[in-house]
Amino acid sequence: MTLPATPLPRIALVLLALLGGLAALYAGGAFAQVEGDRGIAPLMASTDINVGGIEVNVTADTAEEARQTAWKEAQRKAWEKLGGPDISDGQLMGLVSAIVIQHEEAGPRRYVATLGVAFDRQKAAGYLGRSGETRRSAPMLLLPVTLSAGSELMYQQVNPWQRAWAEYQPGASRIDYVRPTGAGGESLLLTYGQTGRRSRNWWATILDQFGAADVLVPIAEIDYSFPGGPVTGRFTARHGPDNEYLGSFTLRAKSPRELPAMLERAVARFDEMFVEALAEGTIKPDPTLSRGSGMMDSQIARLIEQSRAILARAEAARNAATQTQEEEDVADANTAQAGAAAGGEGASVINLFINFPTPDAAAFDAGLAAVRGTPGVRGASVSSTAIGGTSVMSVSYAGTLDELVGAIASRGYNVQRAGTNLTISR
Template sequence: MARLLTPPRILIALAGAASLVAGGIAVSQIEQGDRGVAPIDSTSSYEIGGVTVDVSGKDADTARAGGWREAQRKGWRMLYARVHGVPFAAAPRLPDSTLDSIVAGIVVEDEQISARRYIGRLGVLFDRGRAGALLGVGGQVRRSAPMLTIPVMWSGGAPQSFELRTQWQQAWARFRTGGSPIDYVRPVGTGADPLLLNVAQSRRPGRAWWRMLLDQYGASDVLVPEVSIKRSFPGGPVVATFTARHGPDGTVIDRFVLRTETSASIPRLLDEGVRRIDVAYADALRTGGLYPDSMLVEEPAIEDALDTAAAETAASDAADTAGTSFSLEIDTPDAAALTATEQTIRSIPGVRSFSTSSLAIGGLSIGRVLFQGDAAALSIALGARGIRAEETGNNSFRLRRTTRDAAPAAAAPPAAEPGPTP
């Protein structure tokens, strides 16, 4: 297990088997018992892992301090490159005094110390508020809608999710989600979790039961990361096949294979699998492949079974007078953007009503508009007001604001007429 150590001028907790709180960072570790793994709270920090250093010094302590300094420098450039999507070489450098003020901790993943040399693979934790100001993101990044995460592990030919504590669940609990654009909802695995979020539920396509579960856990969609472990012999090589699934239908986002030579390295192997699956989900979010299913956030219309013919006639007449209902997926980085988009939509001629059914600040909000016209007319009307509408099928649109309507300039007060000359 990774150790959380103290960098220069910053005091943080050592990672052990207990939960500690230091510098506002709550670190939750594995609970006692056969079930349940409390996830690490990383909402107040960014994490960069896998920073390799090789530093020499006059003694072991000097070499270690130099290694941590080098990890801070490299970690900052890696964080900047990941947030802004630029190469590592293009990331700016910061002085050590500034890095000391924004680094919240050093996580030792692996280290080798000799009399005058320090070799290690480290992780660096950056304070979200202080580092966000230097990154130019205000401490926040664009995130997805809340995603209920059900890790499934196949071992020995049998699958498990939350029925028993697994190494795959522990790996997801160790993963720090603060720097990820995916808003993971990670259940602990205690109470009713083993009954509600089992392997059978992860393969059930029915939307009705999923809607109940998502409302129960405060999520808008579901992610099912899977791993299949195959051992050559006890203690020998291990081959793991990772699959990133999305939605009730289990759509495969990515699949890859990792290998380790000894069973003792399985935790590190699973940590790398979690990291790569997170990258796959983040890429899918950027390319538009991780949108919530509209049937998961809205109840289908129910017809009156007592008089089907009358209901169909009334619905047809209402459609002619009121218009057609369209589902809208709206980028809402903040509350002001959602308010501006709502005002723009309501100002379109032919819009009868508009409501927000799912609010996700920093992600995708789901809205419903009643428009007297067809899809092409609505798309043209939105484009004329600086909103690009991409049709996703089944009367659904993905909205992106291309231009921001400039606020009308305040009218200058009329000049006072000169009075009579005395």
């Protein structure tokens, strides 16, 4: 007789197929969280002295002549903006390392543009003096946040505020910006929610990953009046793991087309605010974040050393008291034995344990003092301490157990026997 085939193998195959499909969907979803166009590599920072926002409008016989004339004019305006001395065009051209085109419109005979001029710091320092030298801050992790239409955006996708900071050239700034690209897993790690965290361990882990000492958070709240209409930007500067407020300002663009220019101005304003805060001592590395350096704040180290010294003194005093009591007990026992050996009238010494309730420290002190003050007690040392329970003391008494019971009872205690040991209570 042939038995019908069991359906279990087929069910197992179906379950395996479903699990494989779910695993593929999960893997695809996890990959989708980090894929896409979301990373903007920042411009390489240099030590050049950068002057931006130079507007030129030149007309000449040809487009190339208009461009060259405009660039020379921009160099001269940038040099004057730095406060440099009068020098020839040839000398000035030798100081320029780059011309940055922020915006340009070229015609057959006209050139209109907004340019930036970068001067070589080493060459220009001879003319500008110490004004060309700056002492920079510790590395600061930059987290640009965009608030718009009820959403908070940082590196989750490419956005104008991230691009403005990526294209910023901070070579002349006193702030050492650490600008993440936002690509790959950085978009999952660096989110708006991170700015609200207070965990020092979490922040230290992130700062260690990017080689930074602290964090700066420039927030841009963008409000579009209507499609194609004016754009209002409210900007707020915050600093550190505690989200400390540094300042705020508001800018306005006539249309979305002028938004990049407005954000460039905002970046420059933020840099000025950060530099001012650095000069005032507001921006400085948080000592609670520097776990990887192996260094400890001097005040915290001093408190630890003081605590250790206090504990050491207390331990020494406790050991000294215990040793003194043991020496007294030995002396009393030796005296009693010597008297008995001499055939004198000295009483024999008995050793026993006394239990006494100690609901608090005052009861502990009172019980120990009462027994030690009982006539005939040669020594009483604590064998076990239990505040809130029953403590035990070891007692040496010159006399009989009945005499000790009577002596303790005369001091207002209830005494119960348990073999050769006693339990006393009020």
